[in-house]
Amino acid sequence: MQNASTTPKRLSILLVEDTFSERYYIASLLQSFQPDDIEFEITQCEDGLTALDTCKLHDFDLIISDWRMPNMTGVELCKRLKASNNPAFFLLLTGNDKTEDMVYAMETGADDYITKPFLASVLKVKVLAAVRLIQAKKNIR
Numbered sequence: 001m002q003n004a005s006t007t008p009k010r011l012s013i014l015l016v017e018d019t020f021s022e023r024y025y026i027a028s029l030l031q032s033f034q035p036d037d038i039e040f041e042i043t044q045c046e047d048g049l050t051a052l053d054t055c056k057l058h059d060f061d062l063i064i065s066d067w068r069m070p071n072m073t074g075v076e077l078c079k080r081l082k083a084s085n086n087p088a089f090f091l092l093l094t095g096n097d098k099t100e101d102m103v104y105a106m107e108t109g110a111d112d113y114i115t116k117p118f119l120a121s122v123l124k125v126k127v128l129a130a131v132r133l134i135q136a137k138k139n140i141r
Contacts, residue, residue, distance in 0.1 A: 009037060009038050009039070009135075010038070010039045010040075010041055011038050011039070011040055011041070011061045011062065011131060011134065012041045012043070012058065012059065012060045012061050012062070013030060013040055013041065013042045013043070013060065013061065013062045013063075013064065014042075014043050014044075014045065014051060014054065014055065014058075014060040014062070014063045014064070014065075014088070015027055015030070015042055015043070015044045015045070015064050015065075016044075016045045016046075016047070016048060016050075016051040016063065016064070016065035016066060016069070016074060016077065017044075017046070017065070017066045017069075017093070018046050018047055018066060018068075018069040018070060019066075020046075022066075023044055023046070026064065026093075026123070027042050027044060029120050029123055029124070030042055030064075030127065033123075033124045033127055033128065035128070035131065038131065043058065043060070046069075047069045047070050047071040047072060048065065048069055048071060048072030048073055048074060048076055048077035049071040049072040050071070051063070051065065051072075051077055052072065052077055052080060052081070055081060055088075059088075060088045061088060061089065061134045062088060062089045062091065062127070062130055062131070062134060063077075063078075063081070063088045063089070063090050063091070064091045064093065064127075065077055065078065065090070065091070065092055065093065066092075066093050066094065067092055067093065067094035067095075067096060067105070068094065068095070074092050074093070074094070075092070075104070075105060075108050075110075078090050078092065078105075078108050078109045078110050079108045079109060081109075082108070082109030087137075089111045089112075089130045089133060089134055090109060090110050090111050090112075091110070091111065091112045091113070091114065091126060091127070091130060092105050092110040092112070092113050092114070093114050093115075093116055093118070094113070094114075094115060094116060095115065095116045096115070097115040111130070111133075112126055112129075112130065114126055
């Protein structure tokens with residue numbers, strides 16, 4: 001029997017990306033970044049509307065979403081989730097590389113922002129920083 005201190009903590013991640021190959025690639029990267037003491041539970045959606053419905057059924061610690069998608073953009077998803085008091089850390093991925101796009105994304109509630117194409121190492125440090133913030137937030141409750 002394992003004691004509680006050796007049981008990995010779970011962190012639920014929602015990955016929202018309309019392109020299957022990118023979604024698969026990002027999910028694979030996330031699995032490779034997983035710290036030893038944390039188990040990533042990754043749920044995948046192909047657009048913002050499906051993700052919004054999924055968030056009604058499940059709570060997520062981290063949401064990683066593309067900006068440009070059919071049915072509902074990542075920015076609109078972020079706005080709706082933050083308006084509904086969804087406390088998930090929201091990381092937006094986008095090809096929009098202008099400063100005003102980044103400012104707009106952050107003003108709508110995104111917690112962080114990565115431009116595409118991105119280096120795997122950049123995604124890794126952003127995800128691990130988010131994990132530290134999520135863990136700190138859980139320890140405060």
